[in-house]
Amino acid sequence: MKHAETVTFGGSNLDRAAEMRGVAEAIARAKADPSARAILMWRGKPLIHRTRPAALMRLPMDHPACADANADTAIFLGREDGSPRFALDLSEWEPDHLDPSKLGGFLDPTEQRHPSCKEDEVFAELRRVMTWLSPRDAELAATTRAVFSWHDTHGFCAKCGAASTMTQAGWQRTCPACGAHHFPRTDPVVIMLITRGNSVLMGRSPGWPAGMYSLLAGFVEPGETLEAAVRREVFEEAGVKVGAVEYLSSQPWPFPASLMFGCRGSALTEDITIDPNEIEDAIWVTREKMLSIFAGEHATILPARKGAIAHFLLENWLADTLD
CATH class of the missing domain: 2.20.70 (Ubiquitin Ligase Nedd4; Chain: W;)
Structure with a gap:
């Protein structure tokens, strides 16, 4: 797939400078570098400037907001145009008038502003703003969120x-x-564009918003190839047998820490028998109907969310640009 890395969270050629991670003196010099900047995260939410297009904030290491983070837990993200980049976690900071019941939703709409930040500099749910960010900002935010999530658990x-x-x-x-x-x-996950003739296989999980369908997906098991995982997951979830499988594209998915392997496969059978323990529903959707869904004209089915690799794969399937 010629433009595989244009998917959200795809490669931005960040210099991760891994050779510096184990050299304490080098990290100390990097922190003291006047060009060093910090990416701030609060309970999984990156600090952004919320105007469109949004920008991931890069604050000086001595910015007042950084004082609410534990400097000993800073993560060295690498170099950006030669300048050091660190990630700081402000999760211990408690915003005024915080209502915890409104946090953690599928697309959490709440925003939090640190008192030392400007009006438009807010912590926002990454799922909600991921398509607002540049490829570099998205990679930095995804890396920060995934690594801090790992440390938390x-x-x-x-x-x-x-x-x-x-x-x-x-x-x-x-x-x-x-x-x-x-x-x-990082947990490997296959997500598959399964086609039969002019139709693609779509499914939905319990608890998803009404009308939301996506491509089938599942975790790769130990000792299993991507191709075998695709065939197993599709048969387990929908009872459909799959023949030829081809890898298309990958996407880091920091919710909390997966690597999505986008694949396409050709269905050998058409009848659907869902496993209710796995998914709530599965359907075949024709290309014509999918065009209507993407246009927002379908009465009951919503398009796959922009930014997710499912949307990326379906969009390229509709445009005949998978190859």
Whole structure:
């Protein structure tokens, strides 16, 4: 797929400068560099300038908002045009008049502003604003969110259970008790454009907003190829057998930390038998009907969300640009 990396969170050629992560002196110099900037995250929400197109904020390391983060847990993201970039987590900061019941929704509409930031500089849900960002901003935000999410859930050694510490400038956790090293986790997921003739297979999960359908997807199991995972997941969820499978494109998906492998496959059978433990419904949608859905003209089915790889794959299928 010639334009595979144009998917949201696709490659922006960020220099991650991995060779610096284990060199404490180099990281200290980078933090003190006048051109260094911090990407701020609050409970999974990046700090953005919310005008359209939005911009991911890059604050000086001595900005007052950075004082509410623990500097010892800064993650070194790499170099941008030669200048160091770090990520800081402000999750311990408590905004005034915060209503926790409004947080964490599918597309959380709430925004939080730190008192030292300007009016249009707010923390916003990444799912909601991901298509507003440039490729570089999206990559930085996705990386920051995914790595902090991993630290939040991996504070203890998986080998002996002792509390671990952040090392390698945020890209590793080390157990002081047994010496084990742990690295940020990324879960491989296949998401598949399954076609039969002029139709594509779509499904929906329980709890999704009304009318929302997407491509089928599932986690890759240990010892399994991407092709085998596609065939297994489609048969498990919809009872449809798949023949030829081809890889198309990938997308980092930091909710919390997956790598989506977009594939296409040719269905060998048409009858659908869903597993209600996996999905709520599955349907075949013709190309003509999908065009109507994408145009927002269908009465009951919504188009796949912009920014998600499902939308990207379907859009290219409709335009005959998958190859």
